[in-house]
Amino acid sequence: MAPVAITPISPPSPTLDDTSKLTKAGTQTILSETVSNSSPAVADLDASKLIFTPNLNPKSVPAPNSPEVWSQNYTTDHMLTARWTEQSGWEAPEIRPYGPLSIMPTASVLHYATECFEGLKAYRGADGKARLFRPDRNARRFLQSATRISLPGFPPEEFLKLLKKFVGTEAPKWIPEPGQFIYIRPTMIATAPALGVQKPREALLYIMMVLFPPLDEPSPAAAVPKSLPAPSTQTPTQETKRPAAGMRLLASSHDMIRAWPGGFGNAKVGANYGPSLVAQGEARSRGYDQILWLFGDECFVTEAGGSNFFVLWKTPEGRLELVTAPLGDGVILEGVTRASVLDLVRRTRPDIDVVERKFTMQELLKAADEGRLLEAFGAGTAFFIAPCSDIHFRGVDLVLPLGKGVLADFAMGIKKTLKDIMYGNEQHEWGVVVEEEKL
Numbered sequence: 528m529a530p531v532a533i534t535p536i537s538p539p540s541p542t543l544d545d546t547s548k549l550t551k552a553g554t555q556t557i558l559s560e561t562v563s564n565s566s567p568a569v570a571d572l573d574a575s576k577l578i579f580t581p582n583l584n585p586k587s588v589p590a591p592n593s594p595e596v597w598s599q600n601y602t603t604d605h606m607l608t609a610r611w612t613e614q615s616g617w618e619a620p621e622i623r624p625y626g627p628l629s630i631m632p633t634a635s636v637l638h639y640a641t642e643c644f645e646g647l648k649a650y651r652g653a654d655g656k657a658r659l660f661r662p663d664r665n666a667r668r669f670l671q672s673a674t675r676i677s678l679p680g681f682p683p684e685e686f687l688k689l690l691k692k693f694v695g696t697e698a699p700k701w702i703p704e705p706g707q708f709i710y711i712r713p714t715m716i717a718t719a720p721a722l723g724v725q726k727p728r729e730a731l732l733y734i735m736m737v738l739f740p741p742l743d744e745p746s747p748a749a750a751v752p753k754s755l756p757a758p759s760t761q762t763p764t765q766e767t768k769r770p771a772a773g774m775r776l777l778a779s780s781h782d783m784i785r786a787w788p789g790g791f792g793n794a795k796v797g798a799n800y801g802p803s804l805v806a807q808g809e810a811r812s813r814g815y816d817q818i819l820w821l822f823g824d825e826c827f828v829t830e831a832g833g834s835n836f837f838v839l840w841k842t843p844e845g846r847l848e849l850v851t852a853p854l855g856d857g858v859i860l861e862g863v864t865r866a867s868v869l870d871l872v873r874r875t876r877p878d879i880d881v882v883e884r885k886f887t888m889q890e891l892l893k894a895a896d897e898g899r900l901l902e903a904f905g906a907g908t909a910f911f912i913a914p915c916s917d918i919h920f921r922g923v924d925l926v927l928p929l930g931k932g933v934l935a936d937f938a939m940g941i942k943k944t945l946k947d948i949m950y951g952n953e954q955h956e957w958g959v960v961v962e963e964e965k966l
């Protein structure tokens with residue numbers, strides 16, 4: 528693929544940018560509001576103040592595909608932290624040894640879910656360089672999520688600088704070999720010790736890095752549950768092994784919804800996740816990988832677990848169409864992967880109509896019945912591009928062509944293109960090289 532500009536070709540649909548101040552000007556508004564609410568003397572987040580305290584007891588790096596990697600709880604040697612208070616603003620950020628946080632039992636986050644997070648990966652390229660994938664988008668979304676739950680604002684570009692610094696210190700040791708990647712989890716919590724329900728007066732921003740198994744590739748040696756962390760002591764067994772076929776989805780039941788218009792489904796906040804675990808647990812116990820979240824009596828298809836959801840089908844008129852749920856009503860999370868899939872297909876496949884609109888389970892069933900349903904896939908950082916083999920919808924089994932042995936060439940093509948950018952096989956502005964510092 529030739530390098531291409533990232534300006535979208537089609538007119539932008541109503542996006543989060545319209546509704547929640549995510550435009551550049553909006554970001555400035557949020558920041559000035561944040562600042563003007565406090566004393567004029569408060570400090571902004573400032574990457575140039577970064578302090579580094581090395582870990583004097585560094586860990587060993589576990590082997591690829593080992594149980595430690597599958598446990599999804601093996602962190603690198605350091606974390607980055609930055610404290611904020613209403614009085615003084617952001618204190619100097621610090622990279623320091625990874626370890627427990629100290630917060631009071633009364634801390635706001637422990638009672639009122641004043642928490643937001645991000646998820647991205649650092650990739651070791653074929654050319655030996657470490658890259659992030661469109662991290663500016665994560666920085667913006669992090670700010671937007673924080674703002675939604677009254678956590679303090681920050682200049683996204685300063686956050687991005689800190690993120691790069693942190694990745695730059697950890698990457699040489701933790702992702703040394705081409706093809707390796709590691710998961711990065713920026714988090715913000717309200718820490719003020721007071722039970723009164725009020726806007727956070729103290730907060731902590733922190734970033735950690737966790738070894739992560741290749742969830743998008745069934746591993747020959749250790750295929751295990753794809754989303755729930757396996758107990759670290761348990762070696763993956765044959766029993767938990769899944770066929771390589773594809774993601775199996777269980778449509779949510781009518782009495783459980785993930786998000787609603789005017790809610791916070793479009794913010795990456797912990798409050799979206801805790802209450803979804805009952806449904807997720809049921810999916811897993813019934814042999815499915817993820818919940819396909821439906822909305823409303825019409826059974827609109829929204830997202831699949833922590834991934835956005837795409838369908839490739841033929842319209843009744845015979846046009847090829849890629850469809851995904853729209854952003855306007857705030858019911859889905861605006862994924863970086865989602866935006867990238869949309870951009871990519873719009874630019875490279877004039878034969879496919881790319882549509883962001885509401886679509887229903889009934890439409891999916893009808894298309895399947897009429898032989899028009901070609902592919903469906905989840906798109907997100909954790910599971911990357913995950914082709915779907917079947918969907919169980921309230922007593923009906925919808926089997927996609929993949930479930931009948933037809934390879935998901937379209938989804939796999941997108942996956943390869945994105946992967947080439949992430950690992951630097953394709954020089955592209957979405958792949959952002961990180962400067963590294965050997966400790």
Ligand SMILES: *Cc1c(COP(=O)(O)O)cnc(C)c1O
Pocket residue numbers: 646795830832833834835860861862863864865906907908909
């Ligand atoms: C994080 C997330 C996604 C995927 O977003 P990416 O930026 O592509 O990783 C999709 N849906 C939900 C609910 C999420 O939390």
